[in-house]
Amino acid sequence: MILTGSQADTGAAGGKGRALARASAAGFAVPPFVVVPSGEMPDAQALAAALAALGPGPYAVRSSGLAEDGAEASHAGQFESLLNVPAEGVAAAIAQVAASGAGEGLAAYRATKGVAEAAAPAVVIQRMIPATHAGVAFSADPVAGRRDRVVVSATRGLGDRLVAGEVDGSGWWLARPSLEVVETTGDGEGLTADEVREVADLCLAAEAAFGAPQDIEWAFADGALHLLQSRPITSPLRPAPLADPGFMVFDNSNIVESYPGIVAPLTFSFASYAYARVYMAFVGLLGVAPERIRAERVVFENMLSRIEGRVYYNLGNWHRALAMLPGYSLNRGFMDGMMGTSAPLPERLLGQIEHGQPQRLREYARLARSAWRLWRASRQLPETSARFRERLDRALKATAPERVATLSLTELAAEYRRIEADLLDRWDAPIVNDFLCMIAFGAARKALEGWAGTEGTAALNDVLIGQGDIISARPAQLIRAMGETARDDAALLAALDAQDRAAVETSAIAAGIAGYIAEFGDRCTEELKLESVTLDEDPTPLFAAIAAAARSRHGPAPTRGDPWARLDGALRGKPVKRIVARWLVRWAKDRVRDRENLRYERTRIFGRARRVLLAMGTQFHAMGLISAPRDVFLLTLPEVLGAIEGFGVTADLAGLAEVRRREMERAAALPDPPERIITEGPPAPPQLSPHLRKPPVTNAPAPAPARPQAPSPP
Amino acid sequence: MIADPRGQSIAAGEILVARHTDPGWIALFSSAGAIVVERGSLLSHSAIVARELGIPCVVGLSDATRWIVDGEVLTVDGASGKVAKA
The missing domain is CATH 3.30.1490.20 (ATP-grasp fold, A domain)
Structure with a gap:
């Protein structure tokens, strides 16, 4: 029968x-x-x-x-x-x-x-069937044993020669479940991306129907895809990863200004450390008990994440840190505003965050205590700032910048540890001022908007304009002044255009250039990244700016009337509000000024850290540990200090650097990932891939086509 | 329209449009006629320096670099935060 x-x-x-x-x-x-x-x-x-x-x-x-x-x-x-x-x-x-x-x-x-x-x-x-293309496909990678891959092999015409291993055909490795092509071999056999995906889909459907990873044979005939056979994959596969209910939210809308684009591992680990220390100090200042802070250490040590080479906030941990502060349960929306993030925190994450039960009375009592501590910190801010500057000056003057290059590795590590202990670990003045600045500016704006509408906010802006003592504006003023000198000096302009360092440094603006570099050399583009090239290493951006200023027809900054008079005018007939507004605006003005000035100090500290770490790189290079001095930026801080202080784990620093270099090159080729990334489980490639737009992978003839398996004749 | 200030310069009266800026951009600020930045707030460095230099500046204009085409003529009102194509 x-x-x-x-x-x-x-x-x-x-x-x-x-x-x-x-x-x-x-x-x-x-x-x-x-x-x-x-x-x-x-x-x-x-x-x-x-x-x-x-x-x-x-x-x-x-x-x-x-x-x-x-x-x-x-x-x-x-x-x-x-x-x-x-x-x-x-x-x-x-x-x-x-x-x-x-x-x-x-x-x-x-x-x-x-x-x-x-x-x-x-x-x-x-x-x-009259196949135009045929081949095999696996719903898991039978060679690597990975269940997160689909492997498709194809050849033109009948698949028997491919199946018999007589021809190599072309291969595609697709990620599950996105079916994004991650690797290919061969010339593609003229199959379209959609056709390959159709085969992969068929393979997944077979797995779903038969309840185990499948090894299928398929063929396209008359434009339709046929399943010729399906059997279980017999080679051992890795166990399927367990489902991970962890829910993570990453957001870079507020940090991309400080750390744009790809950030080197050294910068990331340095910043991570600084954030941990700074925010532990901050919540301590607002009255969170030291034992609580110690217990929640991991939260502070994971404020930042690095995704495809870019820095993100780990938003859950920011909220966990803020939830230690009183008032969190009363006003979470304010926290979102403070974080400056692109969207509110998803409810699902909020549910995971423990915070004080809103027993209103107790919460208000805690809030009052924090407000009192903040008020005290605010009163003490001038002294705190003075002491911070003192420590800063002491730390920077202890070693002259030019002497850093002559220090041994042991001395360099000691120098770094000094900066860490004196400054990074005691970041009191900037954090208090930043917080007060936000409150002051917000309060002043809200008050003036409410009391005098747009004229009120315009008056506020006027007061904040042209304060005269904001250090951030000094570079622009110096550049403009040097531009004035260069304007009528054709030889100097030519030297600036030709980036002729020797000529510029003997010109009429030589002293100006030297002074600028001494004072603002660390204010380079992306100044917070350690790997950024400073102006003393490469002053050409400064030359270009001076040349542009020389050619620009900028008149003097527009003169405005007395901004305080404008403020008074806006609040005419409201004497009490005027007094309050004047006080608020002055407070805000001082905090904005201090914030910019303290940021300049931060740049100087980072500049010194950069110099010390680069000197370590130079020594590593001299010792043959890495292949270029700047490769030190490809290591993490514990790796660098560990290699000097003896707690390092991997001796092959050059190998580590190479792995990181390859990763960064790959990440740099990706378009910027979105501002907000949400993952289930750790931000590892399978969870991340749906968020990342990858450049399309195209079939290129590969020198050694690795066949997925030697699938045998049926 | 500038993505990375290194090696870039702008001519007098040109408007600087960027996704984000930092103090390293100061060299470009000093010759810009106006500044438009996608990211940031009134307390951002770019806003503060522009105020100090008396240059009209609008920050926090999402997608500005996509909306604006390099070379277009713009009107920038730093007081109201309005940016208009001429």
Whole structure:
């Protein structure tokens, strides 16, 4: 008898016959087939009828072993398989294939796999389809054992030569579940990206239907994709990762101004450390108990994240830190505003954040205590700032900048530790002032807007303009002044344009340039990144700015009337409000000024740290530990200090640098990831990939096409 | 329209349009006719320095670098925060 359709879902149809029956029953586009059960030979009439039902030939006649295609031992390829058999040759082909069960290779195969079987195989007869492309696909990477990949192999025409390993064809590795192509080999065989994805989808559908990772054979014929067969992958796979309910939110809207683009590992680890110390000090200042801060250390040490080379806030941890402050449960919205993030925190994350139960009375009492401490800190700010500057000056003067390059590694590490202990660990003045600045500016703006509308806010801006003592404006003023000198000096302008350092440094603005670099040399582009090149190393950006200023027709800054008079005018007839407004605005003005000035101090500290770390890089390079002095920026702070102080783990610093360099080059080629990234579980590639737009991977002829597996003939 | 200030310069009267700036951009600020920045707030360095230099400046204008085409003529009103294409 001959089995057709679902009749073949029986042991007598052999592994392949049964799998075809099940695939067909599951709705897959399987080319028509019939099965001759093991040990039977149909009579000519029944065979002719069965072939007529399949449609015109030629046919494929394949063995279907009774123990074949189990998950443990696929047997694939050990039985015979005949293709392109005309209708009149089918009977002979069935006899030949059925007899192949006695082959020597098969006996040996069974011996190795420990499978015992003597029965002849069943025989599958299938209509050959006129394939334009065919191949195999795996719903997991059988070589690497990875379940997060789909592997597609294809060739033009029939897939038998590919399956037999006679041609290499082309390969695609696709990430699950996005089906994004991550790697390719070969020329692509003229398949479109959509067709490859269609094959991968079919493979995933087979896995879903049969409940285990599948190894399929497929073919495109007449524009439609067919499933030729599907069997479980028999090579060992890695266990599927456990589902991770962790929920993480990353946001860079407020930090990208300080750390734009790709940030080197050294800068990131330095910034991470600074953020931890600064915010631990800040919540302590507002009255959070030291033991609580110690217990929540991990929160402060993970305020920043580095995703594809870019710095992000770990928003959950920011909120966990802020939730330690009183008032969090009363006014969370304010916190979002303070963070300056692009969107509020998702409810799901808020649910994870523990904060004081809003027992209103107690919460207000805590709030009052914090307000009192803040008020006290605000009163003490002038002294705190003075002491901060003193420590800063002492730290910077302890070693003259030019002497840094002459220090040994041990001395450099000691120098770094001094900066760390004196400044990074005691970041009191800037953090208090920054917080007060935000409150002062917000309060002044709100008050003036409420009391005098747009005229009020315009008056506030006027007061804040042209304060005269903001250090951030000094570079621009100096550049303009040097531009004035250069304007009528054709030779100097030419030297600036030619970036002729020697000529500029002997010109009329030589002293101006030297003074500028001494004072503002660290205020380079992306000044907070340690890897940024400072003006003393490369003054050409300064030359270009002076040349541009010389050519610009800037008049003097527009003169404005007395801004305080404008403020008074806006509040005419409101004497009490005027007094309050004047006080608020002056407070805000001072805080804005201090903030900018303290930021300049921060730049100087970072500048010194950069110099010290680069000197370490120079020594590492001299000792043959890294291949260029600037490669020190590719290491983390603990790696650098560990190599000097003895707690380092990896001796191969050059190897570490190389890994990081490759990662950064790859990350730099990506378009900027979005401001807000949400992941389930850690921000590892599988969770991240849906958020990242990758440049398309195209098939390029690969020198050594690595075949996914040696898939054997069916 | 400038993505990275290094090696860039702007001619007199040109308006600087950027995604974000930092103090290293000061060299460009000093010759800019006006400044438009996608990121930042009234307390950002760019805003403070522009106020100090008396240059009209609008910060926090999302997607400015996509909306504005390099070379376009713009009107920038630092008081109201309005940026208009001429």
